[in-house]
Amino acid sequence: MTIAEAALASSSTGKTISIPLLGFGTAEFPFASTHETAKESVVHAIKLGYRHFDTAAVYQSEQPVGEAIAEALRQGLIKSRHEFFITSKLWIANGHCHLVLSALQNTLKNLGLEYLDLYLIQFPASLRPGLGFPFEKEDIAAMDYESVWEAMEECQLLGLTKSIGVSNFSCKKLQNLLATAKIPPAVNQVEMNPLWQQKRLREFCEEKGIHITAYSPLGTKGTPWGTNLVMDSQVLKEIATTNGKTVA
Ligand SMILES: NC(=O)c1ccc[n+]([C@@H]2O[C@H](COP(=O)([O-])OP(=O)(O)OC[C@H]3O[C@@H](n4cnc5c(N)ncnc54)[C@H](OP(=O)(O)O)[C@@H]3O)[C@@H](O)[C@H]2O)c1
Numbered sequence: 225m226t227i228a229e230a231a232l233a234s235s236s237t238g239k240t241i242s243i244p245l246l247g248f249g250t251a252e253f254p255f256a257s258t259h260e261t262a263k264e265s266v267v268h269a270i271k272l273g274y275r276h277f278d279t280a281a282v283y284q285s286e287q288p289v290g291e292a293i294a295e296a297l298r299q300g301l302i303k304s305r306h307e308f309f310i311t312s313k314l315w316i317a318n319g320h321c322h323l324v325l326s327a328l329q330n331t332l333k334n335l336g337l338e339y340l341d342l343y344l345i346q347f348p349a350s351l352r353p354g355l356g357f358p359f360e361k362e363d364i365a366a367m368d369y370e371s372v373w374e375a376m377e378e379c380q381l382l383g384l385t386k387s388i389g390v391s392n393f394s395c396k397k398l399q400n401l402l403a404t405a406k407i408p409p410a411v412n413q414v415e416m417n418p419l420w421q422q423k424r425l426r427e428f429c430e431e432k433g434i435h436i437t438a439y440s441p442l443g444t445k446g447t448p449w450g451t452n453l454v455m456d457s458q459v460l461k462e463i464a465t466t467n468g469k470t471v472a
Pocket of ligand 1: 249278392439443444
């Protein structure tokens with residue numbers, strides 16, 4: 225399988241990097257419940273041709289993703305780590321300027337990698353340091369975008385990540401961040417599916433050269449927070465049948 229790629233607006237080096245359009249998500253709730261199956265799933269996905277993997281410190285899937293990459297190298301499924309596009313995310317309890325670098329260093333240690341391809345601020349808010357998921361509403365505070373983004377930029381300049389971006393940012397929040405950013409975010413990863421198309425945000429990001437990555441593209445069917453409307457959509461079922469594919 226060859227997966228199409230998109231160019232990302234980068235970077236401090238002026239080099240263009242590309243992101244495989246189809247990525248493999250590794251969030252499974254409750255987090256950390258599936259270490260061994262997560263590793264097996266990622267190895268299987270590598271065999272199927274996936275090269276873009278999405279993890280996050282809070283998912284606790286960084287270690288199994290790292291083990292799967294090492295396993296793929298051992299088995300000769302890939303020749304080098306450079307064949308992968310690995311995304312991870314800054315957990316918002318570390319969304320304070322003095323905690324960003326050490327959070328990324330810890331992520332790299334979990335993955336057993338020297339660099340990420342993309343490091344995202346997971347949410348546009350900060351939490352009290354040390355807190356995990358779930359958390360109480362009272363523990364959320366406004367993020368100081370200017371100083372946190374500066375720390376993200378420093379991570380890229382140090383070569384610990386090829387690109388930096390954000391997740392769950394609205395147009396307004398992106399606007400605030402862009403007002404002081406020296407390196408603009410390469411990506412905004414947001415919830416997006418055929419029934420939630422984020423038209424305004426897509427137009428805004430296109431205008432600013434920010435690539436959008438859709439998460440929960442199938443609507444996270446079967447969870448209390450998701451919707452069955454995507455997978456049960458009659459229109460999508462008809463398109464799928466016509467093309468001899470599944471809805472997914
Ligand atoms: N940045 C963020 O804040 C954020 C938030 C959420 C997710 N994400 C990322 O996006 C990834 C995907 O999101 P998601 O897991 O929430 O939602 P999703 O991809 O919309 O839905 C996943 C669900 O779809 C079902 N599914 C998957 N492949 C299928 C297929 N071929 N046929 C039928 N059903 C299929 C699975 O159900 P079964 O379990 O029943 O097989 C799974 O529970 C995550 O793993 C994570 O990496 C990021």
